[in-house]
Amino acid sequence: MIESAIHRWFERQGWQPFAFQARVWRAMQEGRWGLLHASTGSGKTLATWLGGLLACERRDELKAGSLKILWVTPMRALAADTTATLAATAKELMPDWRVEMRTADTSAAVRARQGKNLPEVLVTTPESLSLLLANTDAQVRLRSVQVVIVDEWHELLANKRGVQVQLAMARLAHWQPNLVCWGMSATLGNLDEALKTLTWASDQTGLLISDETPKQIAIDVVLPPKVERFAWAGHMGLSLIDDVAKRLWQASSTLVFVNTRAQAERWYQALLEHDVNLAGVLGLHHGSLDPAVRQWVEAGLKTGSLRAVVCTSSLDLGVDFLPVEQVLQIGSAKGVARLMQRAGRAGHAPGRIAKLGLVPTHSLEILEAVAAQDAVAQKAIEARHSLTAPMDVLVQHLVTIALGGGFTPHALYTEVRKAYAYRNLDASAWQWALDFVAGGGKALAAYPDYRRVQPDTQGIWRVADRQLGRRHRMSIGTIVSDAMMQVRFWRKGGGGSRLGQVEESFIARLKVGDTFYFAGRLVELVRVREMTAYVKRASDKRAVVPRWLGGNMPLSSELADSMLARLDGAHNDCEPAWLAIKPLLAIQERWSALPSKNYLLVEQWQSREGSHLFFYPFAGRHVHLGLATLLAWRLSQRTPRTFTMAVNDYGFELLCVQPLDINEVMDRQLFDKQTLTADILASLNASELSQRRFREIARVAGLVFQGYPGAKKTAKQIQASSGLFFEVFRQHDPENQLLRQAYDEVLSHELEHNRLAQTLNQIQAMPLNIKVLARPAPFAFPLIVDRLRERLSSEQLSDRVARLVRDLEKAVDA
CATH class of the missing domain: 3.40.50.300 (P-loop containing nucleotide triphosphate hydrolases)
Incomplete structure (x- = not known):
């Protein structure tokens, strides 16, 4: 009996099972699906791993010779370590079982051996699991799986890799009706939703088990x-x-x-x-x-x-x-x-x-x-939400399943809707996905390379072209990294001198004609072609200098709320760190006011550069990017003018050379959310932003092939290919679901559209506290420095900041 062996093993270690571990074991023996929530280092791995053995014993599936337990982990390093941990335990409890890993780091020899005979326990990643599903004999090899354990579910829940796992679970549950699936999570605020997302493929209600012992x-x-x-x-x-x-x-x-x-x-x-x-x-x-x-x-x-x-x-x-x-x-x-x-x-x-x-x-x-x-x-932990029906992941999955033995559309539609992200997928969107993998949709119907999946004489949809199948297997996955863009002077015929490289996310938000400082020069954007931004020298000192830092992690709502609670007086005055920051806060309060959750602090300051407005919503830099752009655009629609912007996690600055009437800021229509989506798209270079998002979507959907080993395509080539598809769809297939997804992702990921709308709602409901400054207050100072950083070298910036600090310190002591 494996249960007796487990208890003897615990005794040899000098341990006693925790109550939550015993609950997981019983639940897995009973065939329940669920989520284990416990702090890091509390024993989650032993709970689910040994529970998996008990579940296999209950079904008389301990005999060696086929895959029994599939362990999905988000990271290759974690996969290697988990494999070693499970193997050490299995050596005593199940000595005739093999525990192996299959990731991108696995050697070709091991993969070849696994191709003939999978181990009893396989530790893998979402990408490698999808590759297993793409094998022509996938059902024969994987229908023996009894237990799936998804480690670190909170890391997968809110991204496309998590959607991959959901689709894989729906497939495995279809092949093995008695499948047991458990996830593990350590830090998550929306446990009920996380449980539902993981267990949606099951017909039973998932079970949430938590370790009630607090981690100190x-x-x-x-x-x-x-x-x-x-x-x-x-x-x-x-x-x-x-x-x-x-x-x-x-x-x-x-x-x-x-x-x-x-x-x-x-x-x-x-x-x-x-x-x-x-x-x-x-x-x-x-x-x-x-x-x-x-x-x-x-x-x-x-x-x-x-x-x-x-x-x-x-x-x-x-x-x-x-x-x-x-x-x-x-x-x-x-x-x-x-x-x-x-x-x-x-x-x-x-x-x-x-x-x-x-x-x-x-x-x-x-x-x-x-x-x-x-x-x-206070355990104010952030929530993470599943994506809703990303069509690029669905398109990739359809080709994967077509390779893995084929499918019939009606049956697969029912199966796909067992993945939480696609639970509300309607018939028209499903038909679009089928049409797209069958012929590339309306715009690409004439090109054979996009006829990836076709029904055979029995009505089974398969990938008939071996070359297309090989390319797809090499492209499975949803991890797409950002790229750097070259900055060159524009010269007819090409070949302008190179200034350097800059993050693509910076250039993507500029429009042709915008000016910015780069490499110590003021330049004007002439055009963006492939992965190069072409510029020319500019002389307009009133240039727009947007401060875009989309690559930085934004401040979470929970942490921002905690900061505002501190500033509103919910604190212990005796804490050393709080005492250390109080002199700064005292100056802020003396020269202006402290930001608060009860009002929106707005500061106005006039300098030789122009009129400065500082806003402090404490909504995170992504939302502040959207707010700054939105307000600048709405103000400029009333009176033509140019704004320079800077943002950080606490607030944002608008600088205008022309005088600004503070009554304009008091106008509540400036913060109206009724036309938010239309205005934000109008204020941004929406086409360029969407094209950048589309490059990632095109790669996931299989439109763009990254090349064979040793002959990988450059980022420039990939951008050129995806850009061509983007323009073709925009002009000839405007209802293309991938095109629509690109615009949606710009709003949801680049600007956190929902949080932006929520912030506008909050601002509408609270008074504005407007302070006119004689000099920058402490919260405004880092915004000014961030803006200066765009047009000064590091040495010039340090000198300039040092002078500003000296002047402000003199004002404090005066």
């Missing part, structure tokens, strides 16, 4: 010797490197989390330069590193040979190493769930306290750190 998180804030009263971003937190280095030696092991790969590289090098004794005991871990390097770092954490690792979200998830003693977070994590996930890497075992140190990169992040402490204590 001890948070402190690393404070600088002197807190700047006029803060500005851009330091990366390196001013606190001495404090961070000392903390590394005070603990036996530390994870130093940063938010970007570039920041990880910078901090790693800076720590080695600051303290040479860290050489050999400090590691670096992020997703762009070679798998062998990542595995070496993970092994160093397990053995204790590494004292500290600088890492990104690549170590957010449950990679199993010895519990680290502490976690340091450089800068704001921007979300409560993300912060709790990272904190859980410390004391990664039941009953241990997670020690987390927050390292602010500028003074206002001390306020974020204090607010984060409050939000964690």
